[in-house]
Every structure is written in structure tokens, then in C-alpha cells.
Amino acid sequence: MKMLPASGPVMGKDFFNREEEIKDLLRLLERENIVLISPRRYGKTSLMRELGRRLSERGQLCLFLDVMHIDAPEDFVIELATAAFDVTNVRKKFAKSLKGAFIRLSTLFDEIEATVAGTGIKVKFRKGLNDEIGKDNWTEKGKNIFDAIKSMSNEKPIYVVIDELSECINNMIKRKKNAKKFLQWFRSIRQQTIQDLRFVVGGSVSFDRVVRGIPGLPLINDFKRVCVECFSREDALKFIEKGFIEEEIEYREEIGVKIVECIGEPYVPFFTAIFLRMTLQEAGAHITKEIIEEAYNSKLLGAQGKGYFEHYKERLRIYYDEIMAKAAKWILKKACVDDRGIPKQLAFNLFREATGTVDEERFVDLLYDLENDFYIKFDGENIRFQSKVLRDWWRLYHV
Ligand SMILES: Nc1ncnc2c1ncn2[C@@H]1O[C@H](COP(=O)(O)OP(=O)(O)OP(=O)(O)O)[C@@H](O)[C@H]1O
Ligand SMILES: [Mg+2]
Incomplete structure (x- = not known):
């Protein structure tokens, strides 16, 4: 059996539909920065990744950061620089632009300019930044990093996609790490870079609740809010049919209908994907509604499903x-x-x-x-x- 992806974000050929959403996002991004809003598991990361993939295909530069575990502004700034560093074909340009602002690291940057690739250099780069960026200078160093990012491509805007930003801010609030200052700084960066950079941010806990911890500050109001919806019933059925075809298992309409009935509305992409995978694993040559019902009760709602729901x-x-x-x-x-x-x-x-x-x-x-x-x-x-x-x-x- 080919393994259908079920847990991590999906892209490319595994990414199902969402054409309208991608079209809307690309149109909005001509002018605005975007915050993607949706509950967990609706497919935000997949949508962000696929958007990034399509932008790169068109020759636009797109950085992707996952900041789920970041809990301090200085670490955010280091993560940002690492995401830029990871774009290997323009790494040297990026390093060259950073040189003026990180004088203590200039020999490291010479080395980067001279080398081709390798993980060793990335480790050195992060270590160097760690030594140079701290809680007293992250605003200035962060600005330098954004300036260097701007110089990475003449094709503007450059896109910066930041996943799990609301968790990151929540972490900063919990650890009393200057969340308010970070949000103020980030807002001013967006204002200064609106010609050159476009941001897409997302998170699986509600931004509104997180920033409620910092009263009265409209620090994220400039983002255009876009809700990511679940699959429609029609899309869920098509998605299931596609799964059967890929696995070369005979598909009948009543089987698709039974699967969507078990999942029920709304058709959360994640639940649809894992349950489809479970039923396909059960399926011999002939799958019945009873087999599906049994898989729902004993697998999805059983021990196997526990890990998916516990959170x-x-x-x-x-x-x-x-x-x-x-x-x-x-x-x-x-x-x-x-x-x-x-x-x-x-x-x-x-x-x-x-x-x-x-x-x-x-x-x-x-x-x-x-x-x-x-x-x-x-x-x-x-x-x-x-x-x-x-x-x-x-x-x-x-x-
Ligand atoms: N467009 C899609 N096509 C196919 N499967 C999808 C799609 N979007 C989501 N899925 C399924 O849902 C799962 C979760 O998607 P993803 O990680 O993108 O969601 P998320 O909203 O970022 O979740 P979290 O809130 O946990 O960060 C994927 O592993 C995949 O199985
Ligand atoms: Mg996600």
C-alpha cells in the first residue's frame, strides 16, 4: 500500500484542491499582510506551505518559519535569520548583506561566502547569532536581518510565512519575555517594509485570546484576517475517491458517503484524512459500510485515535x-x-x-x-x- 500522508502538512501532489483559497490569498497578498485563522487541523500549515511552493515556482522568494517553540524575541530573530539562511541559492547574498551589521561575525560570513553547502556552516551560523543577539539588542539586530532579507531578491515583494505565531506570542507572555515589545516592534517592521515584504502568519490558538493578555493594543489589527474553512461535503467526497483510486481499491459512492457520515460536519481535513487512511488499511478487495462503521468505532475512536484527540x-x-x-x-x-x-x-x-x-x-x-x-x-x-x-x-x- 502506498502510504497516504496523514499527520504532517501536505504539499504538491498530496495537497487536495483549495484552489479558490490559494487564488484569494494571492490576490489579497498584492496589497496586504494576512493572518490565517482556523481551529486546529483545518489545514493551515498545508495551505501556507503550498502557497509558498507556488510562489517559489513563479520565481518569488518565500521564507517559511515555524515558531511554535520560540518563547523569546531574540530567538524569534535568530529563527528568522536561519529561515533566510536556508534558502541556499541566495545564501551568499544574504550573508554579504548581514556583514556590516554583525561585525564580530565577519570571518564567519567570509567562510559562508566561500563555501557551497553543508550543515556544519549552519550550526556555526546559529551559534554566531546566538552569541551576538541577546535581550538588549534584538530589535536592532532583527531590523538588520529584515534589511538583509530585502536584499535577497529584486523580485518584490518577498514573502515571509510565519506558522504558529500565536503560540509563540503566548509562550512569550507566559515566560514574561517582552511579548508587548515584540508585537510593537513587529508592527513597526511591517509598516516600514510594506513595499518590499509581505507576511502571512498563522496559529492554532486564537490570536484574540492571546493578545487579550496585553490589553488595549491593536497590535495585529493591520493583518487582513482570512478564515480557513473545512472541506465542503463535495470536496471531502472527491478527496476520499482520490484516495481509493490512488490505492487501486474499487470506489463506490455509498462508501464515500458512509465515510463522510462517520466524520460528520464539519469535514475537518485532518480527521477525513486519517479516517480514510484507516479504512483503506482495513479494505480488502471489497469494502462495506459495516467495515467502515467498525473502523470508526474501534480504530478512530479506539486506541489508535487517542493520539489524535488527546491534545x-x-x-x-x-x-x-x-x-x-x-x-x-x-x-x-x-x-x-x-x-x-x-x-x-x-x-x-x-x-x-x-x-x-x-x-x-x-x-x-x-x-x-x-x-x-x-x-x-x-x-x-x-x-x-x-x-x-x-x-x-x-x-x-x-x-
Ligand atoms: N489541502 C489538503 N489536502 C489533503 N489533506 C489535507 C489538506 N489540508 C489538510 N490536510 C490533512 O490534514 C492534516 C493537517 O493539516 P495541517 O497540518 O496543514 O493543519 P493545521 O491547521 O496546520 O494543523 P495544526 O492546527 O495542528 O497546526 C494533514 O496532515 C493532512 O492529512
Ligand atoms: Mg499547523
Whole structure:
């Protein structure tokens, strides 16, 4: 069996559809910087990577950074320089432009200009930057790095794609590492470089919640917000059919329909992809609806699926303060029982009991966070789980 990719981001031939989204993004990027908004696993990273691939194909320079584990501005700046350094065909140009600003590293830059490739040089480069960039000079050094990036290509704009920026900022806030100063600096960089650089940023925790920790600052309002949606039913069916064809297993419409019914709305690309993979692994020459139902219950909702869902519970612990996490768990526990969910009033009663407060504003914030983080959605006066598959999992393991 050819291995269908199921967990990491996908690109190129594995990247399914999203043509409209890519077209829209390319049009918006003519003028604006973009923040991609979506819950986890909707396919943001894949979309960003594919966008980068297409831009590179057209001869545009595109840098890609994943800043998930960065928790200090100086490390962000080093990561940025490393992403630029990784574009090997213009590395020498980049190094040459950095030379004036990093005088202590000039012999290293001479070496870079003289060498062709090798990981040794990259290690030396990061080490050199680590020695030279610290908490007192990162704003200035960061600006120098952006200036050097601008000189890497005459084809403007140059694109800088930053994945998991909201996590990065959340990390800075948690570790008290100058998040506010970082956001102010980054905003001023965007203002100064609007002719030459275009930014696409994303993250899987809500930006709004993260920057709420730094009150009153419209530090990311200049980004055009673009929501990444799930697959439509039609796309999910086409995606499944494509998987069957690639695996040379006979496809019947009723099989596709059964798979999308198990996943349920919204058709989260990730859940669709892993469940498709599981069913294809089960499939002999003849796959039936019963086999699919069985795979759903025993595999996706069984031990194999655990790793895919656990983080939804974990993130309550990591990103919510203790008392709010407790209220969230109480609400979710009740909301998963029925697919219509529970009335908001009942949720408020649970909130009151769990937290011991009647602060309605905090309650509304909590619901808003749970909505942004993909647990619930509003449905008239009710709140209910956003996704059928997550609700099924929650009901199994948390009730
Ligand atoms: N366009 C697509 N075509 C095919 N599969 C996709 C597509 N987008 C997403 N997927 C599937 O969903 C999975 C998750 O995608 P991706 O990592 O891009 O999502 P994400 O939104 O960045 O997730 P996270 O929030 O965890 O960072 C991929 O491994 C792939 O299986
Ligand atoms: Mg991602």
C-alpha cells in the first residue's frame, strides 16, 4: 500500500484542491499582510506551505518559519535569520548583506561566502547569532536581518510565512519575555517594509485570546484576517475517491458517503484524512459500510485515535487558566451528550458552580475561546460541539 500522508502538512501532489483559497490569498497578498485563522487541523500549515511552493515556482522568494517553540524575541530573530539562511541559492547574498551589521561575525560570513553547502556552516551560523543577539539588542539586530532579507531578491515583494505565531506570542507572555515589545516592534517592521515584504502568519490558538493578555493594543489589527474553512461535503467526497483510486481499491459512492457520515460536519481535513487512511488499511478487495462503521468505532475512536484527540483535552490545561479549564470541562461534559448540545443558560449555571463567580463577561469570554479553539459553536440559544467526531470521542472518554 502506498502510504497516504496523514499527520504532517501536505504539499504538491498530496495537497487536495483549495484552489479558490490559494487564488484569494494571492490576490489579497498584492496589497496586504494576512493572518490565517482556523481551529486546529483545518489545514493551515498545508495551505501556507503550498502557497509558498507556488510562489517559489513563479520565481518569488518565500521564507517559511515555524515558531511554535520560540518563547523569546531574540530567538524569534535568530529563527528568522536561519529561515533566510536556508534558502541556499541566495545564501551568499544574504550573508554579504548581514556583514556590516554583525561585525564580530565577519570571518564567519567570509567562510559562508566561500563555501557551497553543508550543515556544519549552519550550526556555526546559529551559534554566531546566538552569541551576538541577546535581550538588549534584538530589535536592532532583527531590523538588520529584515534589511538583509530585502536584499535577497529584486523580485518584490518577498514573502515571509510565519506558522504558529500565536503560540509563540503566548509562550512569550507566559515566560514574561517582552511579548508587548515584540508585537510593537513587529508592527513597526511591517509598516516600514510594506513595499518590499509581505507576511502571512498563522496559529492554532486564537490570536484574540492571546493578545487579550496585553490589553488595549491593536497590535495585529493591520493583518487582513482570512478564515480557513473545512472541506465542503463535495470536496471531502472527491478527496476520499482520490484516495481509493490512488490505492487501486474499487470506489463506490455509498462508501464515500458512509465515510463522510462517520466524520460528520464539519469535514475537518485532518480527521477525513486519517479516517480514510484507516479504512483503506482495513479494505480488502471489497469494502462495506459495516467495515467502515467498525473502523470508526474501534480504530478512530479506539486506541489508535487517542493520539489524535488527546491534545484537545491537553490544550485546556495548557492554554486556559485552571479555574476556566475546570468550567470548560464541566460544560463540555454536558454538551457532548446530545448532538443539539445544551442551552446557554445551563452552561452559565455550570460555569457559576465550577468557578464560584457570576461574572458574565468571563463566561462570555470562555465561550468565545471555546468556539475559537474548535470545541463548541453557537446554535440559536444552544451551544454544541462543533464537530461530530470530537463529540463522539468526548462522550466516550469524558463522561
Ligand atoms: N489541502 C489538503 N489536502 C489533503 N489533506 C489535507 C489538506 N489540508 C489538510 N490536510 C490533512 O490534514 C492534516 C493537517 O493539516 P495541517 O497540518 O496543514 O493543519 P493545521 O491547521 O496546520 O494543523 P495544526 O492546527 O495542528 O497546526 C494533514 O496532515 C493532512 O492529512
Ligand atoms: Mg499547523
